[in-house]
Amino acid sequence: MPKLGGVSYVLKSDDYVSKDLWENTKSTVRQVENQAGVLCLDDTIVEKPYTDENDIVCWHYSHAKGRVLKGINLLSCIVRYGDIGLPICFEIIQKDLPYCDLETKHVRRKSSITKNELFRKLIQQAIDNEVKFNYVLADNWFSSKDNSAFLHVDLKKYFIFGIKSNRTVALSAKDKRDDRFQQVRHLVLEAEQAMTVYLKGLDFPVQLLKKVFKNEDGSEGVLYLVTNDLTMEADRIYPVYQKRWKIEEYHQSIKQNSSLAKSPTKTIRTQSNHIFASIVAYVKLEKLKMKTNLNHFALKYKLIVKANQIAFKELQMLQEKIAA
Secondary structure (H helix, E strand, C coil), X not given: CCCCCCHHHXXXXXXXXXXXXXXXXXXXXXXXCCCCCEEEEEEEEEECCCCCCCCCCEEEEECCCCEEXXXXXXXXXXXXXXXXXXXXXXXXXXXXXXXXXXXXXXXXXXXXXXXHHHHHHHXXXXXXXXXXXXXXXXXXXHCXXXXXXXXXXXXXXXXXXXXXXXXXXXXXXXXXXXXXXXXXXXXXXXXXXXXXXXECCCCCCEEEEEEEEECCCCCEEEEEEEXXXXXXXXXXXXXXXXXXXXXXXXXXXXXXXXXXXXXXXXCHHHHHHHHHHHHHHHHHHHHHHHHHCCCHHHHHHHHHHHHHHHHHHHHHHHHHHHHC
């Protein structure tokens, strides 16, 4: 990234992508990396209801809100070591193919590259950059058979994925050969206990864990997890999967502390580069956290207070000059 020139110049001067992010993050990753690291992948939507539509500012389905939102869909990969989470690569979802919805007769958009293909691309980038990690963690939107096979067969890496309760499994290799599958929700499976099963479409067995928890409203929720690490103890699967929460903290911080959503940009290049700059700002906050033991919100507060103090001092000096 150039060091000279104003913000507008930087945003429109070039296209900044994952390899540029890695150049900003690499040295810090090397300082803290260890074999106990985990890769966390997830996407988030930066809402842009009043921005003109283009290939990246368009309509996306939000799994969190259960409805379609207008905005930018950002897919990120972070590596977590202990309490440190560093973004190492990202992709902005581009819906570059217009088509006619036959039912509504409206023009819609879709991506020429699927989100699951980009998911695998980000993991491959982490491998190519020799990032150390033990598990790949993702929720059920990324637990497809292609993603699972890519990690297990092609990369020889462990994963822990959430899966939907309607996924079908066979309870033995024989049941798999005989095509006897049943939905996960119908299994007699005790909470906190893991069993070895075969997910439909996969040639290798996985451990399946049922996690029961209480929601804030007092209702009971169920989470199903699968891992290809057959040696992993059942009581370790969920604690390791919980490390995925770091990417939710990352999404919150880049939106609230790195001004991800506060961009007046109008073109695809400047909009994309603003997102890149926000991610780099997060990396700098994470570096400061390592040195100060303060979280991002506390760091932002300290910076605002310091800026206000400097501004107030400057105002006093101007008033003294006017009075003189």
